[in-house]
Amino acid sequence: MTPLAGYLLLSSFLFAIGLAGALTRRNGILVLIGIELMLNAANLNFIAFWRFGPNPEMLKGIIFVLFSIGVAAAEAAVGLALIIAIYRHYRTTNVEKMNSMKG
């Protein structure tokens, strides 16, 4: 069986990729995709710690990930709706051009 460190390294690499994408891409949708990647990396950590932890029969990690998936789905829906609303206003999804608060 793969040691816990393998899963942790994989999830921290996924987190770093998502962070890099969220910080460097111009397109707002890609920024949201980066945030989704970071959330998924955290979920992988939850599951790995649950599996290697002392009391897996308590199901705490699994329950936490189920709620985390629900919250992430809500976040994705609202975030993409915001992107569409901003696109209708500015005619662009470039986050560098969205620099004024006043419509």
Add this chain to the structure above:
Amino acid sequence: MSASFIILAAITIASAVAAMTLRHLVHCALALAITFAGLAALYLQLDAQFVGFAQVLVYVGAVAILIVFAILLTRGSEAPQQSIFSSSWAVGGIIAAAVFAVLAVMIRKSRLSELVAPAGTTTTVREIGDRLMTTYILPLEVVGLLLTAALIGAVIIAMKEEPK
């Protein structure tokens, strides 16, 4: 390390890098779906069957489709003319690399790698349902309320504004 873990990790990392670096937005969304599927396979490998299938349903099924819809509605399917990275890409890349370096060093130094997984546990969906309906009933209701609010909010935000 088992061979299946190495293969799954390679697929997941390669598709995640592709999702963040490709030029066409539709290609990025498809690479993201592969990343989600790879993560679902990793959950299955970790004996979390229910979470693995929930991941396939929610992420590969719903979120990826939602992202494709957003890309098509914002006409992002055409390749951008100018650079795809923002002007401050170097700073962002350095920050992400620093975060990964700190995490990796800490994981290597910690004694977590000595942990051995307890003997294989079988988690039935019935147990998860029992927990959700007894111990975690309040969080479950709150998540239901949150999803309803997010559904209504997303529809209202994305609805066409009435011309004044």
